[in-house]
Amino acid sequence: MNILYDQIVLFGDSITKFSFETKHKGWGASLADAYQRRADVLNRGFGGYNSKWAVPILNQMIPQKVDHSQRAKIRLVILFFGANDSAKAGTFQHVPIDEYADNLSMMIKRIQQYSTDTRIIVVTTPPVNEDQWHKASEQGGPDLRRSNQVTKAYAEAAKEVAMESKVPYVDLWSQIMNLVKDSESLKDINGSSDTILPKQDLSEFMSDGLHLGTLGCQVLFAALMDTIKMNFPELDPETMPEELPGFWEVPKEDFENALVFRK
Numbered sequence: 051m052n053i054l055y056d057q058i059v060l061f062g063d064s065i066t067k068f069s070f071e072t073k074h075k076g077w078g079a080s081l082a083d084a085y086q087r088r089a090d091v092l093n094r095g096f097g098g099y100n101s102k103w104a105v106p107i108l109n110q111m112i113p114q115k116v117d118h119s120q121r122a123k124i125r126l127v128i129l130f131f132g133a134n135d136s137a138k139a140g141t142f143q144h145v146p147i148d149e150y151a152d153n154l155s156m157m158i159k160r161i162q163q164y165s166t167d168t169r170i171i172v173v174t175t176p177p178v179n180e181d182q183w184h185k186a187s188e189q190g191g192p193d194l195r196r197s198n199q200v201t202k203a204y205a206e207a208a209k210e211v212a213m214e215s216k217v218p219y220v221d222l223w224s225q226i227m228n229l230v231k232d233s234e235s236l237k238d239i240n241g242s243s244d245t246i247l248p249k250q251d252l253s254e255f256m257s258d259g260l261h262l263g264t265l266g267c268q269v270l271f272a273a274l275m276d277t278i279k280m281n282f283p284e285l286d287p288e289t290m291p292e293e294l295p296g297f298w299e300v301p302k303e304d305f306e307n308a309l310v311f312r313k
Contacts, residue, residue, distance in 0.1 A: 054311045055090040055293065056123050061108065061157075062130030065176070065261055067095030074257055074264045077271040084275070087292040089125060100134040100145045101153035108157050116165045121311070124168050126285055127161050128274070129154065132175035133260060136204040138195050151207045158215045169282045171274065172212040172219040174205035176266060177227050179252045183259025196260060218281045220273045226255050226266060 060066050060078050069078025070093050082091040094111065096104075116123065131154065135145040145153070154172065161170055178196040187194040205223035212219035230252050253259070255266035262270065279286045293311055301308055 054121060055088075056125045058085060058089050058091045058126045058128070059094055059111070059124055060092065060128050060130070061094045061104070061111070062096075062128075062173070063099050063134050064095060064097035065133055066093065066128075066130050067097045068257075068261055069093060069095060069267070074262065074267050077262065077267040077274070080267070080271040081274065084287040085290075087294070088287055088290045090122075098134060098143065099131075100137075100143050101131040101150050101157070102135075102145050104131055105153050105156055108160055112160055112164045114163060124164070126169045126171065126278075126282070128171045128173060129157055130173040130175075132204040132208055133178075133196075133201070136175060136196065136201045138197075141194075147204060147207050150204060151211050154208060154211045155215060158211070158217060162215075169285060170215075170217040171277055171281075172208055172217060173270070173274075174208040174219065174221050174223050175201050176222045176255070176262060176270075177201060177230075177252060179256050179259040181259070182253050182256060186258035186260070218277050220270065220277055222270055222273065225269055225273055226252070229255070229269065 058081065060069060060081070066078065068074075069076040070082070072079060078091060078093050078095075085091055094107075096107070099107075112124070112127075132150065134143040135147075135150040137143040139146075158170055158172075161168055178198045178201050180196065180198055183194075183196055202223055205221065209219055209221055255263060255269065257263040257266075283289070291312075295308055299308075
């Protein structure tokens with residue numbers, strides 16, 4: 051089948067892989083819903099992977115340049131690595147923070163090499179609820195342990211790379227931690243300024259201490275929508291045109307000419 055829809059690519063680790071879960075109203079599934087008939091949202095999440103392994107994968111996923119014979123284009127790439135890079139030093143998933151930053155920078159440059167019209171958003175790793183995650187992962191032993199302070203450092207590194215590369219970012223670590231500390235700011239998550247939720251515990255944002263739960267997915271989805279609208283208004287799903295006319299607009303006669311995808 052010809053590729054007719056432009057694409058939004060989610061590229062990350064298991065937090066991206068699980069983003070299509072309906073159980074937690076996954077943030078990727080929410081994006082796919084928002085972009086119905088506008089763009090295909092592609093989940094390219096690889097559980098357990100770090101930025102070092104991501105670089106050769108991205109080099110295969112993203113062509114070196116746009117193929118103008120193809121109708122569809124990659125409109126947006128959301129880069130979301132760091133949860134495994136920030137694993138305990140010496141473990142098989144760990145990537146030193148300087149190398150992590152270099153890898154992230156290389157991925158951004160590769161996407162920019164493909165097309166200056168392809169937008170990029172960097173997402174920092176979320177906080178880790180250490181006790182919750184250590185209980186959930188105890189069968190995996192100490193190699194799977196995480197430190198929230200180390201994770202914060204990797205989130206800061208991702209922000210610095212994004213700023214140096216002049217691409218927008220979502221500071222998910224800070225957004226969730228600020229919500230944990232400030233119950234007032236929680237009122238905007240569900241889009242209602244009249245609703246103030248009670249102060250939340252970090253565990254309520256996470257499904258197991260490392261991966262996002264329902265509330266965490268809502269925070270990320272809302273932050274991505276705000277980032278897109280602020281930085282890339284042409285990709286705002288509320289204003290992007292749908293493919294093909296509404297059914298009420300299809301003419302009774304000569305409808306074949308009306309049912310043509312945009313070039």
